[in-house]
Amino acid sequence: xxxxxxxxxxxxxxxxxxxxxxxxxxxxxxxxxxxxxxxxxxxxxxxxxxxxxxxxxxxxxxxxxxxxxxxxxxxxxxxxxxxxxxxxxxxxxxxxxxxxxxxxxxxxxxxxxxxxxxxxxxxxxxxxxxxxxxxxxxxxxxxxxxxxxxxxxxxxxxxxxxxxxxxxxxxxxxxxxxxxxxxxxxxxxxxxxxxxxxxxxxxxx
Amino acid sequence: xxxxxxxxxxxxxxxxxxxxxxxxxxxxxxxxxxxxxxxxxxxxxxxxxxxxxxxxxxxxxxxxxxxxxxxxxxxxxxxxxxxxxxxxxxxxxxxxxxxxxxxxxxxxxxxxxxxxxxxxxxxxxxxxxxxxxxxxxxxxxxxxxxxxxxxxxxxxxxxxxxxxxxxxxxxxxxxxxxxxxxxxxxxxxxxxxxxxxxxxxxxxxxxxxxxxxxxxxxxxxxxxxxxxxxxxxxxxxxxxxxxxxxxxxxxxxxxxxxxxxxxxxxxxxxxxxxxxxxxxxxxxxxxxxxxxxxxxxxxxxxxxxxxxxxxxxxxxxxxxxxxxxxxxxxxxxxxxxxxxxxxxxxxxxxxxxxxxxxxxxxxxxxxxxxxxxxxxxxxxxxxxxxxxxxxxxxxxxxxxxxxxxxxxxxxxxxxxxxxxxxxxxxxxxxxxxxxxxxxxxxxxxxxxxxxxxxxxxxxxxxxxxxxxxxxxxxxxxxxxxxxxxxxxxxxxxxxxxxxxxxxxxxxxxxxxxxxxxxxxxxxxxxxxxxxxxxxxxxxxxxxxxxxxxxxxxxxxxxxxxxxxxxxxxxxxxxxxxxxxxxxxxxxxxxxxxxxxxxxxxxxxxxx
Numbered sequence: 001x002x003x004x005x006x007x008x009x010x011x012x013x014x015x016x017x018x019x020x021x022x023x024x025x026x027x028x029x030x031x032x033x034x035x036x037x038x039x040x041x042x043x044x045x046x047x048x049x050x051x052x053x054x055x056x057x058x059x060x061x062x063x064x065x066x067x068x069x070x071x072x073x074x075x076x077x078x079x080x081x082x083x084x085x086x087x088x089x090x091x092x093x094x095x096x097x098x099x100x101x102x103x104x105x106x107x108x109x110x111x112x113x114x115x116x117x118x119x120x121x122x123x124x125x126x127x128x129x130x131x132x133x134x135x136x137x138x139x140x141x142x143x144x145x146x147x148x149x150x151x152x153x154x155x156x157x158x159x160x161x162x163x164x165x166x167x168x169x170x171x172x173x174x175x176x177x178x179x180x181x182x183x184x185x186x187x188x189x190x191x192x193x194x195x196x197x198x199x200x201x202x203x204x205x
Numbered sequence: 206x207x208x209x210x211x212x213x214x215x216x217x218x219x220x221x222x223x224x225x226x227x228x229x230x231x232x233x234x235x236x237x238x239x240x241x242x243x244x245x246x247x248x249x250x251x252x253x254x255x256x257x258x259x260x261x262x263x264x265x266x267x268x269x270x271x272x273x274x275x276x277x278x279x280x281x282x283x284x285x286x287x288x289x290x291x292x293x294x295x296x297x298x299x300x301x302x303x304x305x306x307x308x309x310x311x312x313x314x315x316x317x318x319x320x321x322x323x324x325x326x327x328x329x330x331x332x333x334x335x336x337x338x339x340x341x342x343x344x345x346x347x348x349x350x351x352x353x354x355x356x357x358x359x360x361x362x363x364x365x366x367x368x369x370x371x372x373x374x375x376x377x378x379x380x381x382x383x384x385x386x387x388x389x390x391x392x393x394x395x396x397x398x399x400x401x402x403x404x405x406x407x408x409x410x411x412x413x414x415x416x417x418x419x420x421x422x423x424x425x426x427x428x429x430x431x432x433x434x435x436x437x438x439x440x441x442x443x444x445x446x447x448x449x450x451x452x453x454x455x456x457x458x459x460x461x462x463x464x465x466x467x468x469x470x471x472x473x474x475x476x477x478x479x480x481x482x483x484x485x486x487x488x489x490x491x492x493x494x495x496x497x498x499x500x501x502x503x504x505x506x507x508x509x510x511x512x513x514x515x516x517x518x519x520x521x522x523x524x525x526x527x528x529x530x531x532x533x534x535x536x537x538x539x540x541x542x543x544x545x546x547x548x549x550x551x552x553x554x555x556x557x558x559x560x561x562x563x564x565x566x567x568x569x570x571x572x573x574x575x576x577x578x579x580x581x582x583x584x585x586x587x588x589x590x591x592x593x594x595x596x597x598x599x600x601x602x603x604x605x606x607x608x609x610x611x612x613x614x615x616x617x618x619x620x621x622x623x624x625x626x627x628x629x630x631x632x633x634x635x636x637x638x639x640x641x642x643x644x645x646x647x648x649x650x651x652x653x654x655x656x657x658x659x660x661x662x663x664x665x666x667x668x669x670x671x672x673x674x675x676x677x678x679x680x681x682x683x684x685x686x687x688x689x690x691x692x693x694x695x696x697x698x699x700x701x702x703x704x705x706x707x708x709x710x711x712x713x714x715x716x717x718x719x720x721x722x723x724x725x726x727x728x729x730x731x732x733x734x735x736x737x738x739x740x741x742x743x744x745x746x747x748x749x750x751x752x753x754x755x756x757x758x759x760x761x762x763x764x765x766x767x768x769x770x771x772x773x774x775x776x777x778x779x780x781x782x783x784x785x786x787x788x789x790x791x792x793x794x795x796x797x798x799x800x801x802x803x804x805x806x807x808x809x810x811x812x
Contacts, residue, residue, distance in 0.1 A: 059235045059236060059237070060234070060235045061233055061234040061235065062233050063232060063233050064231045064233050064310070174303065175305075176257065176258065191234075192234065192236060192305070195235075195236045196236055196303075199236065
């Protein structure tokens with residue numbers, strides 16, 4: 001409710017601005033799989049370390065034209081998260097500024113629907129950074145891979161207790177896990193999972 | 206970029222680091238479901254497909270279903286490049302399993318072909334080599350060096366110019382010119398003499414002979430002769446030994462031809478063929494052993510020249526036969542040689558043993574022969590053969606074992622006993638006895654034994670079905686869906702491929718009493734008798750050659766010290782074959798399966 005009110009306000013504000021087109025409903029057949037690596041797990045405090053996005057067009061995952069951004073070292077980059085995403089301070093020395101990175105990201109995704117693994121978390125973190133800089137939240141429709149997997153499994157095999165881990169679902173769908181815990185790797189794997197799921201991989205196995 | 210793509214294999218190993226980075230950054234990914242058509246015949250090629258995992262079949266839509274599958278691709282294989290080079294796809298590519306592919310766009314592929322010529326050549330070449338292979342498989346009778354090596358004197362001789370004793374020197378010279386010959390034969394008082402151009406020159410110039418004097422006066426009557434069925438290299442040996450430039454071919458005391466040295470030399474141009482000459486020239490066991498040790502070298506030379514395997518098999522069988530026969534002649538006293546017959550059996554008898562594996566041999570003695578030292582002589586013969594490079598038989602099927610030395614009537618009794626008993630060992634003994642081939646001594650003795658074998662088995666339906674059942678003991682290593690099984694340790698092509706063909710063909714040969722003992726010879730005979738369709742017989746022969754060739758490659762690699770010594774050469778690891786070899790192997794195994802089904806139908810083995 002609040003979200004849609006806020007979106008209506010955003011749209012009005014941006015109507016004649018540079019990003020007005022983002023608020024138009026999407027009519028194409030593409031999706032964008034996204035993933036971020038962050039400094040923490042709490043969407044209220046986590047800072048972005050890297051963002052990746054891969055377009056899905058029909059049966060194809062367009063890895064040749066993917067976005068893979070590294071950001072400048074945020075203040076909260078600590079040992080705990082470094083252990084997960086393996087991006088150290090020095091790796092981010094040539095990273096983009098937050099403003100430039102988000103501009104590229106928004107231009108890349110456009111108004112396409114977003115696909116992600118627990119995509120709400122990523123969208124929340126991104127929005128927290130987008131709003132102060134651009135004055136709106138991402139208006140895109142988002143599709144959560146974990147959720148649609150769960151829904152599909154319940155539909156086909158209601159008796160099964162879903163086992164919801166990124167790796168175990170990848171295995172169940174017979175998708176190779178590409179570079180786990182890199183933003184682009186996770187985004188690509190999620191995209192492949194989506195293709196498999198929509199092609200009815202669960203019925204087959 | 207993080208796409209997990211393995212670019213260390215050909216063709217991507219032909220790119221440099223920057224090229225590989227362009228591939229890794231330029232590929233998309235796509236999933237295809239089982240049974241989905243990725244690229245249809247006639248469609249333009251838009252991508253090169255690199256399989257990450259899954260299986261894809263290449264189908265020729267113009268062929269009937271059973272034969273449509275012409276290619277098979279799995280993880281790491283590349284397809285679609287040829288469709289781009291040709292503009293459109295000739296075949297249909299359809300997944301057999303869900304498949305994840307990397308897609309290399311056409312534009313990038315074409316750029317890479319331009320920047321890295323070796324990369325482009327790889328695809329053009331594989332197109333060409335595939336086409337060449339198909340052509341080679343169709344044209345089965347290519348001219349080959351091994352074929353020449355097996356040439357007999359009869360194939361190389363010229364018709365002689367024969368003159369009478371009244372012919373004059375002048376007439377002789379005119380005749381030589383007319384016939385473009387170098388020598389002529391003079392027949393006089395039941396004897397035959399030879400006059401060569403050199404003789405005529407010497408007579409006219411040095412001795413000042415008149416033109417009208419008879420040519421008889423300068424003829425030589427000690428002739429170096431050969432028989433028409435002799436090997437050509439034997440003729441060459443006698444020329445070398447007697448220091449002459451031609452031999453006269455005699456058949457029952459009448460001259461029927463002349464073989465000139467120049468004709469023979471044109472047959473022998475490569476060094477490796479000299480091995481056969483060494484075998485012929487060997488005067489003692491040491492020389493024979495030296496020649497025998499060079500046989501693997503000859504095999505390698507033949508294989509590297511792309512000689513067809515059945516020619517190589519014929520040549521090696523002939524050479525092995527000559528070596529054993531010479532050893533027999535050196536060791537066994539002449540009066541005993543005519544009373545006995547030394548036979549080789551099993552793969553050696555069929556002439557399908559390319560590298561020496563083990564001795565399978567036996568001795569037939571003429572009924573009523575007297576040879577007290579036989580056992581000791583045979584012991585020596587086995588040891589000698591071992592020194593010549595034939596390892597002893599683990600099953601002890603050798604002449605040193607008294608069970609495998611017997612008189613004609615003794616052998617007949619033994620065979621009757623085997624036929625009656627019909628257990629595994631007896632059937633195996635009959636199998637190797639059927640393949641028996643006489644190499645030394647009085648070769649006619651074996652004919653009587655084979656006749657007895659045919660008489661006692663070929664009409665016995667129950668025996669034949671027992672015999673045929675052995676061919677079904679091992680199933681062809683194919684999955685339910687007709688693709689190759691691929692266990693990590695490899696598939697056994699001897700059990701899964703060679704043995705079923707050999708045993709099945711042997712059973713049919715026993716039923717039809719065919720005389721040849723080689724599997725290919727039997728197939729020809731069976732096709733000629735109408736027992737098998739000629740096409741199916743040819744397919745079986747091709748399949749057998751393929752299995753033998755695959756095995757031979759591994760055996761040769763082992764001789765070179767490559768590959769682990771404990772590796773069984775019968776095991777072929779499917780994963781290590783090229784996709785073309787895999788296709789051929791799969792097709793060959795399908796032929797084996799088909800053959801097994803026919804056998805079980807014919808001999809009522811369905812249960």
